[in-house]
Amino acid sequence: MNAEAHRPDTLMIRKLQSIFPLSADERQALRELPVRVVHLEPDRPIVQIGDRPHQCCLVLDGFSCVFKLSYEGRRQIMALHVPGDIPDLQSLHLAVMDSSLASLSRCTVGLIQHDDLRRACERHPRLTAAFWRETLVDASIFREWLLNIGQRNAYTRMAHLLCELLVRLEAVGLVEGNAFELPITQEELGDAIGISAVHVSRTLQALRADGLVESRKTRFAVLDRERLKQAGEFDPLYLHLQERTA
Amino acid sequence: MNAEAHRPDTLMIRKLQSIFPLSADERQALRELPVRVVHLEPDRPIVQIGDRPHQCCLVLDGFSCVFKLSYEGRRQIMALHVPGDIPDLQSLHLAVMDSSLASLSRCTVGLIQHDDLRRACERHPRLTAAFWRETLVDASIFREWLLNIGQRNAYTRMAHLLCELLVRLEAVGLVEGNAFELPITQEELGDAIGISAVHVSRTLQALRADGLVESRKTRFAVLDRERLKQAGEFDPLYLHLQERTA
């Protein structure tokens, strides 16, 4: 990624603009937000369930996830975050974290104080709408994941997840051709779609055998977008991109 | 339910207050919202995926749900709504519905125009925060359901769902002793926790055999709250009730 894209404000603005039009004024207010940049190794906690954070986390580079553990220690990943996402924006209005947030890959994040965000929202009321909207899109993604995990088989789930990542990464300019980096393990992929690591391996092999994707190391290439969408029952409606508020 | 509880404003206020403290002024503004009351038979559509609604739906009596269908026609219920809930509050900021909303039981709902809600929020900015918070609690419930469906077995899932309903119905005064009405079919219960109707039957039998619940017709009684919570790995943290925003 180039230096410009690494600038916290640029990424956040790009992401917000993908779901909500911003004025020059509003963009300026976002650029002026004080951001503390932090680099993280893989699998590092960022915020834990039960915490009462006073700041939000903006993903700048790499991947993070929100997850919870069952009593038997099984992990469900509720969300994967791509650069530009604000995974714990909810903490602005929910005092206590109901899930944990951690880095998956090596990761750069920007920390923004709640107070600063609240001040920006007061001065620019449409920013409130923009941030609210972002949390609503997150909720929409949770709903789609519920459908994915609750009603679809492993093959379809995996195809769906890859379609979603392709679209979301494209929105922030992280897809080259049809390929993207996804530096997470098969176990983590499995925790995201509710299947075991062993079955992830088999499922990816099936997708490769069917000529839908290619994957070497952490690089995934989508060979046939249309067929992958079909296989994953993927309709990007739920991402609410570029929606006219008509 | 008595006449007072049936009044749209009373219920909504009670529900909002369970997650957010409201001033007398703010309560008054809610009472003044124009509400169109509608009665629905079971299984009637309220809003459909793809729609662009200009109003929100407040559940006054009975149960509704948000759901989507997979390509093979399997239905995932993403949320069950109890009286006081506003299932499609998201439509205030997301133009297009990403899931469908329908009645499950016979049902009374109140329809409130977006314009009226927006005006109330402009005049009483803390109402914006209250409504935003309600959508965030919904999102938190989606996350918990992801954990439930993705990582827990049928027995635990069912116990968890019953615990959640007990707590949410209690918050709006719809639990007598340890019992509540849940006038939905086993098939619908199954669609909510991602198991087949046949397996719902077996699972409820197991819960009854273990002395955790009793169910006759549509009436469910929790016989041992503590053991049911344990069985369902239930921790009400994610419902964000009565949270101090300290």
Add this chain to the structure above:
DNA sequence: CGCAGGATTGACTGTTGTCAAGCTTGGTGG
């Protein structure tokens, strides 16, 4: 009384999980 929708039961199937072993690969240090 008969019907329809829902619940239950039993038999069988199948997708996915678990376990354990072997393989690949990248990194480290002698």
Add this chain to the structure above:
DNA sequence: CCACCAAGCTTGACAACAGTCAATCCTGCG
């Protein structure tokens, strides 16, 4: 420079939870 190690991936055998199908039973309602 190469041997070794650890993490992650792959493979095969087997087990198990849950799905499907079909028959039967309830029960409320017309």
